[in-house]
Amino acid sequence: IIVTGCTGWQGVFGFNRKRVLVALSGGVDSAVAAALLLEKGCEVAGITFQLWEENGAGSSGAPYRTRRAREAAADARRIAETLGISHTVVDLRQPFAEEIIAYFAGEYSSGRTPNPCVICNRKIKFSALLQKARELEYPYTATGHYARVEYGRTQKRYLLKKGLDPDKDQSYMLYNLTQEQLSHSIFPLGKMTKKEVRTRARALGLPAADRKGSQEICFIPGDDYRAFLRRRGVTAAPGPIVDRRGRVLGRHGGIPFYTVGQRRGLGLTAPRPLYVLEIRPADNSIVVGEREELFSSGAELAGLNLIALAALDRELEVSVKIRYRAPAVPALLAPLPQERSASLLFREPQAAVAPGQAAVFYRDDLVIGGGTITAAV
RNA sequence: UGGGGCGUAGCCAAGCGGCAAGGCACGGGACUUUGGAUCCCGCAUCGUAGGUUCGAACCCUACCGCCCCAG
Numbered sequence: 001i002i003v004t005g006c007t008g009w010q011g012v013f014g015f016n017r018k019r020v021l022v023a024l025s026g027g028v029d030s031a032v033a034a035a036l037l038l039e040k041g042c043e044v045a046g047i048t049f050q051l052w053e054e055n056g057a058g059s060s061g062a063p064y065r066t067r068r069a070r071e072a073a074a075d076a077r078r079i080a081e082t083l084g085i086s087h088t089v090v091d092l093r094q095p096f097a098e099e100i101i102a103y104f105a106g107e108y109s110s111g112r113t114p115n116p117c118v119i120c121n122r123k124i125k126f127s128a129l130l131q132k133a134r135e136l137e138y139p140y141t142a143t144g145h146y147a148r149v150e151y152g153r154t155q156k157r158y159l160l161k162k163g164l165d166p167d168k169d170q171s172y173m174l175y176n177l178t179q180e181q182l183s184h185s186i187f188p189l190g191k192m193t194k195k196e197v198r199t200r201a202r203a204l205g206l207p208a209a210d211r212k213g214s215q216e217i218c219f220i221p222g223d224d225y226r227a228f229l230r231r232r233g234v235t236a237a238p239g240p241i242v243d244r245r246g247r248v249l250g251r252h253g254g255i256p257f258y259t260v261g262q263r264r265g266l267g268l269t270a271p272r273p274l275y276v277l278e279i280r281p282a283d284n285s286i287v288v289g290e291r292e293e294l295f296s297s298g299a300e301l302a303g304l305n306l307i308a309l310a311a312l313d314r315e316l317e318v319s320v321k322i323r324y325r326a327p328a329v330p331a332l333l334a335p336l337p338q339e340r341s342a343s344l345l346f347r348e349p350q351a352a353v354a355p356g357q358a359a360v361f362y363r364d365d366l367v368i369g370g371g372t373i374t375a376a377v
Numbered sequence: 378u379g380g381g382g383c384g385u386a387g388c389c390a391a392g393c394g395g396c397a398a399g400g401c402a403c404g405g406g407a408c409u410u411u412g413g414a415u416c417c418c419g420c421a422u423c424g425u426a427g428g429u430u431c432g433a434a435c436c437c438u439a440c441c442g443c444c445c446c447a448g
Contacts, residue, residue: 025410104411115411145410173410218410226413259412269389269401275414324411352414 019043020186021138023129024087026075028201029144033188034083035204037142046087047132048076049125051096052219078207092128099123101219105234108225108256111279112356115324116219122176122305130184141184147171148190148365149182152308158182160307160367165193172324175360175370176305226257239284241268244277244293252286255279260376261294261352275352295349298331301359301371304340308368312342318361318368322350328362342371 022034024046037044050073073089080087100120107114129141146163147170158179163169177185189197220228230236236254243249250268252258258265262276266288275294278287299322306312312335319328330347344359353376360370 027410029410108412113412113414117410119411121410167408170410224413225411257413259414261412261414263414264401265413267388267401271390271399273400323414325409325415352412354412354414357411 019045019138020140020142021129021133021136022046022085022142023125023144024048024076024079025144026072026079027144028206029146029189029197030076031079031083031144031206032192032197032200032204033142033144034079034085035200035206036188037186038083038085042140044083044085045136045138046076046080046083046085047129048073048087048089049128050089050091050093051120051124052093052101075207082204082206088132090128090132092124095128096120096124096219101232105229105232105256107356108229108259109234111255111258111281113259113354114356115358117173118176118358121174122178122181126177126181126185130181133184139184140186142186142188144189145170145174145187146189146192146194147174147187149185149187151183155308155310157308157310161190162362162365162367163187163189164191168194171362171367172321172358172360172370175307175358175367177307178305179307182307229256237284239286241266241286241288244287244289249274249288255281255284255286258286260354291351294351296346296351296353296376297349298343298345298377299353299359299373300336300375300377301342301344302338302340302374304342304369304371306369308363308366312369316361316368318363320344320346320359320361322353322359322373323357331361333361333368340371343377345377 018041020037020042022030022037022044024030024034026048034044034046076089077087100116100123103119104114104116125143126141129143133139133141146165146168148161148163150159150161151157152159160171160174160177160182162171192200234256236256238251238253239255240248241250241252249270250266252266258276258279260276260279263273266274266276268274268288270290272290274288275291276286277289277293280287304312312333314335316333318331318333320331320333321328329350332345332347334343334345336342344361353373355373355375357373358370359373361368
C-alpha cells in the first residue's frame with residue numbers, strides 16, 4: 001500500500017517537518033489515517049472538534065444518535081490512547097451553530113437544498129484544523145478523507161484529486177477548500193479502499209474497526225432534518241402544491257420541508273409518482289410533476305471555488321457531479337460575467353438539479369473546482 | 378318513495394368473465410460525511426349473501442351503505 005505520507009511531502013517542504021495534526025472523528029477512517037502517518041515516522045497528534053450537541057431529549061427516537069454524537073469525542077480519545085498519541089478536544093459549537101446551522105436552516109427556509117458538509121469543511125473543520133496546527137506548530141494537517149492532494153508544478157497550485165476507491169471518493173465534499181488549506185493537508189487514505197482501511201483498523205486493534213459507518217448529517221439525529229428545523233423554530237406556512245399548468249393538486253406543509261427531486265412525503269395521488277420540480281418562495285408554492293419533467297439541460301453556479309485553475313477565462317469540457325452520490329457526467333463549463341459565477345451545459349439532461357447543492361467539476365481524477373447551484377436551466 | 382350512480386388494501390385508483398395495474402402511505406433492506414435523492418423487497422381475493430359459469434372483482438338476484446336527480 002502506497003501512502004501519501006510524510007515522505008512524499010518532504011521534497012516540497014523540506015526535511016525536518018514531519019509533525020502532523022490529525023483530525024480524529026472517532027471513526028475508523030481518521031483513526032487509520034493517523035496510524036498510517038505514525039508508521040511513516042511522523043510525529044502525530046490527534047484533535048477532535050466538538051461541533052454540535054443537542055441538549056434536551058430529541059423528539060421521536062433520537063436518543064441513540066444523540067448519544068453517538070456525544071460519544072464521538074470519547075471514541076476519539078480511546079483511539080488516541082490506542083495509538084499512543086496526544087489528543088485534544090476543541091469546542092467549536094459556537095461557530096458551528098452560527099455558521100453552519102444558521103446557513104442550513106436559512107437555505108431550507110429559502111427553498112434551497114443546502115450541503116452543510118461542504119461549507120463546514122472549509123469554514124469550520126479545515127479552518128480550525130489549520131489554525132490549531134499553527135498554534136501547536138504542526139506544519140501539516142491530516143484527515144481521514146478519501147481524496148488526494150498534490151502540488152501541480154505547471155499550475156503552481158495545490159491540486160485536489162479523487163480518492164482511488166471509486167466508491168468512497170470524497171473529493172466532492174472538499175472542493176471548497178482554499179489553496180492555503182490544501183497546501184497543508186495530507187489525506188493518508190487517498191489511495192486506499194474502504195476494505196483495506198477496515199483491514200488495517202482490525203490489525204491495529206482499533207476500537208472502531210468494525211463499527212458501521214453511520215454518516216447522517218453530523219448534527220441531525222435520526223436523519224430527520226425536518227424535525228430538526230421545527231425544533232429550531234423554523235416557521236412553515238402551508239401553501240399550494242401545483243403542477244406545471246398551475247392546477248392545484250394539494251397543500252404542502254411549508255417550503256422548508258421540501259427539496260427538489262423529492263418524491264416521498266407529498267401525499268398526492270397520481271397514476272405515476274410525482275416529484276418536486278421547483279420550490280417557489282415568491283408565492284409559497286411547490287411545483288410537482290412526473291419524472292421526465294425533472295430533467296434540466298444545465299445549471300447556473302455561484303460562489304465558484306477553483307482549485308486547479310487560477311481563473312475560469314474560457315469554456316471548459318468537464319465532468320460534473322451535481323450531488324454527492326451521483327456519477328460525474330460530461331458538461332460544458334463556461335464563465336459568466338458575474339464574479340465567481342459560471343454556467344453548466346450538460347451533455348445529457350440531468351434529473352433533480354437542486355439549487356443550493358454543490359456542483360463539482362472534474363477532469364479525470366482532478367478536481368477543477370466547484371460552485372453552488374443557483375438555478376436549473 | 379320513484380329514477381340514476383357507486384361500493385376494489387389506511388388513502389387515491391385501474392380493471393368490466395380467465396390466476397387483483399399503478400400511485401400515496403406503511404414496513405424491511407442497500408447506499409451514505411448534503412438533501413424524506415436513488416435502488417431493491419414486502420404489502421388486498423375486490424360491501425355482504427346467494428346464483429349463472431369449467432372459471433367472476435367483473436354477469437344475475439337480494440340485502441347493507443353512500444351519492445345525485447325527482448316529489
